[in-house]
Amino acid sequence: MTEGNYTELVRECYDEVKQKIEETSNPEISFHNWEHTENVFLAITEIASNTKDITGEQIELLQIASLFHDITSCIDHKDHEIKSAELAATFLHKKNIAEDKIEFIKKLILATKLSHKPENVYEGIIKDADLNHLKKGNYIYKPFIDLYKEISNWKELTPKKWIEECIVFFDENKYYTEYAIENYNPGKEKNKTRLIELSKMNIESLDKLVEETTKFKKKPTKKKTNKSKPDKGVETMFRIELRNHVTLSRIADDKANTLISVNAIIISIVLSTLFPKLDNNPYLTLPAIFLVTSSITTIIISIISTIPRTTHGILSREDVIKRRGNIVFFGNFHKMNLDDFEWSIDELLNDKDYLYKTLTRDLYYLGKVLNKKYSYLRTGYITFVAGLLVSIIIFMIKIFANYNYIVQMQ
Incomplete structure (x- = not known):
């Protein structure tokens, strides 16, 4: 994280969350780790910076919420949003942050629940940032596989069932901000098409799933002219x-x-x-x-x-x-x-x-x-x-x- 682009409070939260997640890291948690948190942090900065009428102070609060939103996932995945919100509040109280700002951050963290529908533009921003992995070029062979491995630890799940659930998830979850709709949707639709291709295959094991998804990885080629x-x-x-x-x-x-x-x-x-x-x-x-x-x-x-x-x-x-x-x-x-x-x-x-x-x-x-x-x-x-x-x-x-x-x- 570079110094010149974030407030002192954001830098302190960044260091605190990174240390906490790394201290409680669990090999079974292959998706909701520090890499995911940092990706959401970068995505929320990108989306908020490109959304009209979002002030610098509001961007700061969004960044803090993105850092804390999954901080307790490595400890217990159940209702981790509630626990993460409380942990964020405890840390921010120590920093003497105004109560209204803390409540705002807590609501943003709770808005990352999959079942929650955004009630305002701020909740829409953090929802879009939290699901930014759906549009990534490496989704099908990285986040998709990591999530399957993670969820399989507490839920019996076959590769075929997982593919079907992901297709439904793609259909039920949309992007809310204009920026994400314009810039993230194309990648998301491409990954949905890949999932549909996988659903037509006879995949019965994790190894087979990894083998088939790896085929979507682009082979190294010579750089294009540009x-x-x-x-x-x-x-x-x-x-x-x-x-x-x-x-x-x-x-x-x-x-x-x-x-x-x-x-x-x-x-x-x-x-x-x-x-x-x-x-x-x-x-x-x-x-x-x-x-x-x-x-x-x-x-x-x-x-x-x-x-x-x-x-x-x-x-x-x-x-x-x-x-x-x-x-x-x-x-x-x-x-x-x-x-x-x-x-x-x-x-x-x-x-x-x-x-x-x-x-x-x-x-x-x-x-x-x-x-x-x-x-x-x-x-x-x-x-x-x-x-x-x-x-x-x-x-x-x-x-x-x-x-x-x-x-x-x-």
Whole structure:
């Protein structure tokens, strides 16, 4: 779990639930384990984030409910929703969470009962998240088999009967949110078709069931064109353009450094040489002050152009899955843990489109940074030249005026 995308309370609940489930893990509970809980947690985050009018606070409560909803499954599967809700309440009371929020979370957990029909959008979200495995590509050879093994521990169940029950379950349970209907239903229907295919087979044992469902697993094939390795010509283009942008950035920094150095010298000379003579030559006061002011302004603008800008420093796995963000920019990963970073890089290298999109983003934002640098530099140079010219003009006017004054006095 990455730090930057969840509240402190959600992170504490995540750690608490993970530890509790792992401590009470039971080999017979092959489905309702930590893997399932984490999948529901990720799914509820995905669905809630894509549902209209759901606030950040409501997403937080939904996430907490998803974490606790099956926490007691490993101990006792009977009425585990009630026990899980009570356990969640106990933990949240210790965290001094408001009573109305705790009650809201408890209702969400109780809404995950199979017999419960959602009464509002929040219950619909957690129901959809809890059943997100129905749409997964690996459903038929992973969740389907794991659930069969788990339920067989307390219920006499033949493979054929299990297949029939699952088909009925698919028919009786639907998705409620617009997001799940649009994005989860296609996968769910595909898995239902697979179940119907299985129902036509003569499967009498678990081994046979595993054998037949494994056939649905996709065989490793060569990556499609859009997942293939990058073309050399494209690599060369990105390499040259990125190098050019970095070079331009370095040139901008050098120019800023030059402006800072030159104006610092001017200020030093004016302060040490000209200012001590102002008592006897008051006509030099205005050009001296104007020159120092313009030099100080130029230095400030030049420094602003070189100020480093950092970002939040973290990309979540959800961001990578949805192909958002730029994982190759240090500002986006300097706070990520190593496992998430390595996983993200693997995803990047295995997807040509994502790789190109990331490099394109990198090039684009480098250009944005360069534009800011050169805009400030342009302003700095204009300020420097204008200040120098105006100071010289004022200086000449003052000398001429002082000369006329001396002539008149004579």
